[in-house]
Amino acid sequence: MNLTLLTWNARGISSSAACIGHLLSMPEYQSDIVILSEANLCAANVDILDRIHERYYGIPRTSNDVSPELLRHKVVALIKKDLFYSVSIPDNVSTDRLIAVQLHTDDTEVITILGVYMPSNNNLQEYDLILQQLRDAYSYYSRSGKVILCGDFNARINENPHYPVLKHKSSAIKEVIADLNLIPLNFLSSCKGYRYTFVPSQTTLDYILTDKTFAYNYVNYCEIFSTPESDISSDHLPIICTFNMPIKRYWSSRTPLSCDSRAWNKATINDLINYQLELTDTLNGLLDMSLDTQYDIDTYAEIMTLSAIISANNRILMKNHNLHLKPYWSPEVKSAHKNALRKRALCISEGRPRGMQHPSYKSYKDAKKVFKEVHEHAYDAFLLECQQELERTAEADIRLFWKVIRRRKSVKNRSVLRVSL
Known part of the structure; x- marks a missing residue:
């Protein structure tokens, strides 16, 4: 099967997770790798990536320069689970606005996908810094194979804006594209769908970039599309692209x-x-x-x-399933049990770390403690309910007993026993 890549500015993972999951459930938009920019995902909610779709697992972009409490993942990736053994995530990218995903093909080639979310503010110094880091990453990974750039670049390269900030960003991106001999795939004449990615101004801010030789030899399909769900959750349009490059697919241990x-x-x-x-x-x-x-x-x-x-x-x-084995198994107990199992699976996928200093271990232990408390509370409540039912039943039986006795006492015995001497 070929490689399918989807990139989209989702405008926050927490608010668009349901839309992304629905999108990936549609056969025409199922992708092998999904790059989501402007994720704005805090470190405490990273596990939401693994719950977006059952066939995908998430890779957040971590940064050693920011404390976990203040970290906001600006770009994340969703990887199809059957690519688990074909994908590696390098950790030598120094910014939280850039994520690298390396994919091994059937031809033993390595394709590096660089997802980026460039700054949208007026800080041109920060923009140039991130752009230089992107250029350095491209030069580094292009030594070992093909490189694909994708994401929200926040620059209009097909226009000549007059506003100084927009003009600077546009010129900077055009310079990088010319120096690295790149081409935007969504500008190809064969690209279907919309001719823009940012709906309010109908301009293009999101791109998939490759070198020209790779684009003309391996690109099968490209489309800028929209769905009713994507229109609600974001004002950017997704881009999907298919490459004629068979990749290794194996079952992943992340699939329970x-x-x-x-x-x-x-x-x-x-x-x-x-x-x-x-x-x-x-x-x-x-x-x-x-x-x-x-x-x-x-x-x-x-x-x-x-x-x-x-x-x-x-x-x-x-x-x-025998429902009578655990009649106290309420929806609350079921929910707590599922959460504990999910946390346990996450802990196992990270190599079963030990110690409360590891977030996955601590999260699993906390979820397990909550499940134990909910389980014990439901069990005690069930026993109390059974005891009260027995007391009500016993009280009813006692009333019936004395009722029969009183009825018997009111009846006169008119029979006479014959005694023979």
Whole structure:
């Protein structure tokens, strides 16, 4: 499959998360890598990225120069989970307005995607500084492969604005494009959809840039589009682009799959035979897979595990849930349990760190404590309700008993026993 890239100024992740999730659920806009600029995501809410869509996980842009309490992630990336082993995130980018995502293709090539959110204020010194860092990053990563620039550049390169600030930004971006021999893909004649990305002024501020040779040889499709949801959450339009570059796709351990809910004790001989046949057919396709490096071995093990789980889920019946085992399992307990499991999965994905100094570990322990408290409260409330029900039942039985006794006392015994001597 080819590489699909989507970039969009979402105007805040917290307010547009539902729209992004709906967008990625649409078949025509499903992308492998999504670069979201102007995310304005605080460090405490980073886990929202993993909840946007079940098939994606998020990568925030961290900065060592800003304390976690004050950090606002200005640009983030969403990566499709089947690219987990094909993607790496370099940490040598020095600004929180720039994120780098490196992707390994089937041809052992490396493509670096640089997502950027350039300053929108009138501080030209800051703008030039970020632009120079972007230029340096492009020069560095272009040594190892192709580089794609994308994001909100906050500059109108197809116009000649008269306002000094806009004119300076436009000239600076045009100079970088000329020096690096780049071309905006959304300016190609083959690009479909709208001819602008910023709706209020109908100008272009967002771009996908590559060098001309790469653009003419590998770009299959490009479109600036809008949906009713995207129009509500942002005044920028998304850009989607497809590149003719097959990439390695593997199942990721971030995808929680399990066959624990299968009723193996109730499986028939036919079920087991069908499971064996399906699993064998899948594993036969892995015989030609190379196992030269540790990376290849880990990937092979992951695919084998996934194949066994999927085959079991397809061929073995699911266990029926018994609602009477835990009747106190209220919606509050269920919500707290899901939150604890989500935090645990996040902690595992970061290598199971130990110690409250690690945010993922602390978050998991806090969620687990909350679940325990909610669980105990629901259990105690259920026991109290059962006790009160028994007392009401016993009281009703006592009243019925004395009612029968009193009724019996009011009846005169008119029978006479015959006594024979």
